[in-house]
Amino acid sequence: MTNSLRKRVLVTGGAGFLGSHLCEYLLHQGSDVLCVDNYFTGAKDNILHLLSDPHFELIRHDITFPLYVEVDEIYNLACPASPIHYQFDPVQTTKTSVHGAINMLGLAKRVKAKILQASTSEVYGDPELHPQPEGYWGHVNPIGPRSCYDEGKRCAETLFYDYYRQHGLRIKVARIFNTFGPRMHPNDGRVVSNFIVQALKGAPITLYGDGSQTRSFCYVSELIDGFVRLMESPDDFVGPVNLGNPGEFTIRQLAEKVIELTGSGSSLVLQPLPTDDPRQRCPDITLAKEKLGWEPTVSLEEGLLQTIAYFKQRV
């Protein structure tokens, strides 16, 4: 830090769903926040309400190119997260994960900043072990349509650990499981936003496969709390640590819950299951509980009600 007592925090992907909530949280905590985004999937609308805060700065920048700024902490979130969006330009997705990580790690090394990587449960692929603990190495197809994201994120983790071992960087790696809440884009393509938007419009709910695949859904405010706890944890705890809600639901159960909570008359329509769609996913959060004192308490229903209220204003 320089002469100010405020921490200077860089959030890449700060105009996205999770990034915008994180910027807001950090500003409330009293940090100076620098938000970097190329608006590929994020939007200025997500952070418009922060622009009048003198402690908030915004830079349009693609992290596959180097960035020179002075900061104390970096949260590296930049990367499309929805399968539809990350498969739209798969080469750019890998570049964002890998070149982006190299650029942000290089920056962290130069300015001696602490750096947190937003990794993903996708590093476990279509898991053979259930629930997934951090020690599980995963079951990932290296050449499929999801590989640009899964392998990009795995390579980013490798880079983080090599900078840690080789250069003594202070790193933190969070493996995020499906997270949802207000500010997901209505056309984001991920399951929670798709189902809510379809239900509110009275359109058919698109169930991929037979809907028996499972996911575990974490409400956004709890995930952000987990991020900040991890960043503030002692330097000798680097992770990787699972952050997610261990409540596990089939996608069909999610669809039925959304219909019930919206009071929608929508019907379910079956569509083909995308290639390599993981059959089941549920985090083992023993490590997060022990090291961060972190455990989600917002139920799926509570989180859905908040998210439905948000989308009602927009669709």
Ligand code: NAD
């Ligand atoms: P999002 O798509 O809403 O946000 C990603 C942001 O990164 C967007 O604002 C986008 O414009 C920006 N971005 C993309 N490429 C960029 C680039 N090259 N340079 C600068 N900015 C770029 O997704 P999200 O849900 O907020 O996810 C944020 C991070 O968390 C991602 O890294 C994602 O992989 C990770 N994650 C999210 C979830 C989840 O369920 N939300 C789960 C696992 C991991």
Ligand code: UDP
């Ligand atoms: N899904 C679905 N209908 C949709 C969108 C997604 O049935 O309209 C399914 C998808 O096949 C997957 C699960 O919901 O099994 C979660 O998909 P999402 O894209 O949200 O994230 P993923 O966890 O697969 O990365």
